[in-house]
Amino acid sequence: MTDPSQEESKMAVDVAIQSPTVPKFYMNGFNIGQSASDIFLVMNLMTRPLGIVHMSFTTAKTLMIALQGAMESLETKIKQPILSMDEILDKKDEQIDL
Numbered sequence: 001m002t003d004p005s006q007e008e009s010k011m012a013v014d015v016a017i018q019s020p021t022v023p024k025f026y027m028n029g030f031n032i033g034q035s036a037s038d039i040f041l042v043m044n045l046m047t048r049p050l051g052i053v054h055m056s057f058t059t060a061k062t063l064m065i066a067l068q069g070a071m072e073s074l075e076t077k078i079k080q081p082i083l084s085m086d087e088i089l090d091k092k093d094e095q096i097d098l
Contacts, residue, residue, distance in 0.1 A: 025051055029085075 016022045029044035039060040043050045055063070075081050083091070 023051075 017024075025043055027043040027045055027050055029047060031042040031044065033040050033042070038054055038056055040055070041053045043053065071082060
C-alpha cells in the first residue's frame with residue numbers, strides 16, 4: 001500500500017516538472033548562508049551564482065532529511081556510494097604511486 005503523503009508528493013513533483021511556468025534549474029555547486037531567521041541556498045553553475053532559495057530552519061532540516069533519504073535509497077539500489085564533491089577533490093589530490 002502506498003503512503004498517501006508519498007503519493008501526493010509524487011503528484012506535486014509530476015505537476016511541477018510538466019508545468020511550463022515553473023522555473024527549472026541545473027546546479028553543480030552551491031553555497032549556504034543563514035540569518036537569524038532563515039537559511040539560504042545559493043545555487044551555482046560553474047562557480048557562478050544561478051539563483052537563491054530562502055527557507056525556514058524547519059524547511060531546511062526537513063529538506064536535509066529528505067535528500068539524505070533519497071541518496072541512501074539510490075545508493076542501495078545501485079549498490080554503490082555516490083561520492084560528495086569533497087570526497088572527489090580529496091581523491092583527486094591524492095598522489096598516485098606508480
